[in-house]
Amino acid sequence: MKKTKIAAVALASLMSVSAMAGCTKTPGATTGTAASGETSGAAPAQVKEFSAFFAVPATTEINKDNEIQKIITEKIGAKCNETWLAGQQASEAVGVFIASGEYPDFINGGDAMKALYEAGALIAWDDYIDKYPNIKEFFSDYEWSQFRQSDGKIYWMNPFENIYGADKTTTQNGEAFWIQARVLEWAKYPKIETLDDYFKVLEEYNAANPTTHDGKKNIPYTMLCEDWRYFCLENAPQFLDGYPNDGSCMVDVNTKKIMDYNTTPTAKRYFKKLNEEYQKGVVDTGAFTQTYDEYISKLSTGVVLGMCDQWWDFAYTVNDVFKTQDTEKYGYNYIPLGLTIDKGMENQWYTSGGTLNVSSGIAITKDCKDVEGAFKFINDLLSQEIHDLRFWGVKDVDYKVDENGLYYRTEEQRKNAADPNYKTKHLCTYSYFPQWSGTSRDGKNAMMPAEQPSEFKDSLPEPVKKVFEAYGANTYIDILGSVNKAGPWYPMYSYSNNMKTDTAGGTAWTKMGECKHAWLPKVVMAKDFDKTWDEYMKAYAACKPEDFVAEMQQELDKRIAAYEAATKK
Amino acid sequence: MKLKKYGPGDIIFEVFLIIFMVIFLAVTLYPIINTLALSFNDGFDALVHKVHFIPHSPTLDNYKAVFAKEGYRFGAVNTVLRTLFGTLISLVVNAILAYVISRKRFLFKKSFSLFWVITMYVNGGLIPTYITFQKLHLINNFLVYIIPGAVSAFNMLVIRNYMNGIPESLEESAQIDGAGYFKIFYSIISPLCKPVYATIALFVAVYQWNAWFDAMLYNKMRDNLTVLQYELMKQLQTAMKSAGSVEGLKNGGTTITPNSIRAAATILTMLPIICIYPFLQRYFVTGLTIGGVKE
């Protein structure tokens, strides 16, 4: 009797072992069985091992025996084990680090960066920057000064969107009203300047061609409104007025005043237009309830003729589907349009010269035992040789070099670079460490493969090439026809990103967000637009947007003063 | 003797039962089969074509993609270990606790019950708990999977409830024979509690198998202490709304994890625990009975 009881209990556990036997026999698992967790430090003594935590979800998690990571480690004598945010809020993860008082060597706190600084967790960079030329050259003095915190010191650097040498940007990585190449081809490549032009051509095309190649009904226009991705719906008024993506407000270049784009006449006209089109059945009726997955799935079938979105939010997945499903030839790929509310206005959908987001970045913590080594690690990652390894890969394996010294990839190498398995096993970009775009130090190649002109041209589908020809464009940027008038304060979202409810402005910011989430769908779907709009404006005013504007104005003044101080020197 | 075995009422009941069970099976099986079919379907293809029961564009790539991540290998070992030891320890401790609390003559019966009931509804929150564990050196430690969750008031109450149903006369006669409380627990009560022990073992095993939150909170900086479900979670999270790091998405040039890879990962992690179940099942479906011991 007793024995059967014990057997019954043990059975449950034993079964799970035998069921998983296939996995437990794999190599590498042997270290895992040592549950104490102290086994990984057997590397040669001279290799420095750093730890890093990034309070953002991983784009790719690399394996321990990653091939390029090994090569980089051999060359620079140091490596970094990266841990990413998963299943938790950034502020929660950072809050726990601060409360426990124990930190990894490197940290990127995302939205909670300020809290790390306030907790005294970070090492000041000021004494180190000059010693490391690759770090020093990453920003101009004015740019570095923007990272200064309230004590006047620098604690982190943003790793992204910084251009070395000539700008090689080819895609509109940011926001635009997108339209399928097939629509443009059918309409004989017209000039589309305004919102009215845009919807007119969508309607006309849909009337003439109501379905896709396989008989699915077209959706002329959709928009994603899920959670934080509702920027696809809400922030177009700033662009339509000809302002750049300050994200949370507009800045009048002449008076240097903050303006709220939610209440402008343009905003009202934009939402009125959406409302009209919604009543006509042009706007997708499922737009407000779709999830991101459903949205991507919709775009992937090619039924959506147009939408407003950021390139990175849809193109990587959707373009890959068009390629693998061989539907590129039907002209499903999307072309960006630089629309404005009225004809003849300049637009700033694209802002050249990179974007400096000072609100977060890579930092070194007080728990780092080898601060010099950590700086050297960042410095080494920025050297051209290592940079090429990070983003191009190994010569002849991941890319080839032609007789002029230009890098290129074969079709197979391009496929590899997009393959998730290959990414985890072979490629090691150290993706949240500083990186350049623009032109390589050799003066010929692009820092990033995606910006290499030959790479870009070769990968374009036929219908898109035809669009480029018709509009006389070489890149997506050319089609937009953007001008850049963004001031030194740009982008203002690098401040509003960090706003929290502990200030009046931050509270207003959170309330405004809630209000817009609740009202914008109603506004677009309303039978009586004007009445609903007035109600929305009333509810919006109750959130005290003036508190938010006032706090942003303070920040703007501060940035302008800092800029003037830096340029006078 | 059993004349009324198939009265008209019984036939109606039987028909109703069959119809109910068939509908139930259909509704329940669909998602499973759908997930299975999806896991064998090409990821991009599934975005364009709906998959119901049969893969539209069959492939094994999703499973290969899951196995390519070394995290799953570490995770499998740790998950098996924690399921094994966690279940064993938790069952023993909860059984003892339930036994103690269910004894009529136990001096602190009421207050001790309340002490545990409160733990079900009160918790200090993330940061205080973390700091407590830190002081106990449970951070970056495998034991954090086993020790903190070992006693659960819910499991204890389920066992206690079952033990309450066992006639007191058994205990009394054993006491007259000179048996102590431990002896009674070990050789009289426990053998009768097999069905409920099996139930709790299943609950704990499934909890341990599915747990990832503790791995994320306490052991995230140690790759070799990861668990299976945490690795799965990381693959699933691209679908979660909160995954938004605009900067990362912008610069990482990432594609979303196809639903089909999520499906493959799901099938792989649910398979083993489903295989165990039939072995436990006999304890509560076959109608193993303790009726014989009732007065």
Next chain:
Amino acid sequence: MASNTIKPEDLQAHKKVKFLDEAKRQPFLLISSALLLIYGIIFYYIPVIGWITAFQDYKPAKGFFGSQWIGLEKFKKLFENKTFYLAFRNTLAMGVINLVFHFVTAIAFALLLNEVRIFIAKKFIQTVSYMPHFLSWIIVTAIVREVLSADGIVNEFLMNVCGNETAIDFFAVKGYFWWIVAFTNVWKETGWNAIIYLAAITAIDPSLYEAADMDGASRFQKMWYITLPSLRPTIMILLLINIGNVLNAGFELQYILGNDVISDVSKILDVFILDWGISQFDFSLGTAAGIFKSVIALILVCLGNFIAKKTGDERLF
């Protein structure tokens, strides 16, 4: 006459003697309970010190005792927020609906499964029944959205069989949301929740059924008059436990299925805490909300326990 009445002091002394006497008889119970008490204090009660942060402007860097005391300000902030009441109402409503559905379906399923007489079928149905429990919420929500989509099975059925003109967008109608959540929970968890009842059914004395057979009871009658009443203690205990959990009405389901059009009915407390507390680095607000939830849970449980005491049912403590 005095010799007949027991003085209070005597009673006290008598109790003391009895207590010590009894204590000597149960060393195993006392030692194991002492160890478990220490364990419980360390792992469940010490972290509750963190509750003091609800009365502070808690900053992780300053710790529990270094942060600034602000009294009830966080609670004020909580109760002044209109969204909080909305979230509270929704959480409570979905919690109650889930509670009722959870019990009715799990018990009904256990009873009916128990009546399936073909052994293989019984085993098979049960194995299938709890499988959805292992699907993660992300997968489940994807399936729910698929089934209820414009060209999903439900709309196809409504249009072809019931003659609906157009497809219903189930996620745009406020009246449906709570029921979608409830049904999804039922669909995922019924088989799993039934396991406890199936285990309890095994403990029913078979002689009861034999006696009923003698009396010529039908199968339905046996189920209704013997099996169900025998489950009463188990049902009561689980009911008492779950009453305290009505404010834990799930998170992922509402979070993933909710959208802006129906946020009035889909927003729940945990999402509110996420938006206004954790995401804002305001851990104190989250703690305050947590205390609020705990207090309500404990009140409900004590109330339930009290009623159970009156009706003579199984109690929690």
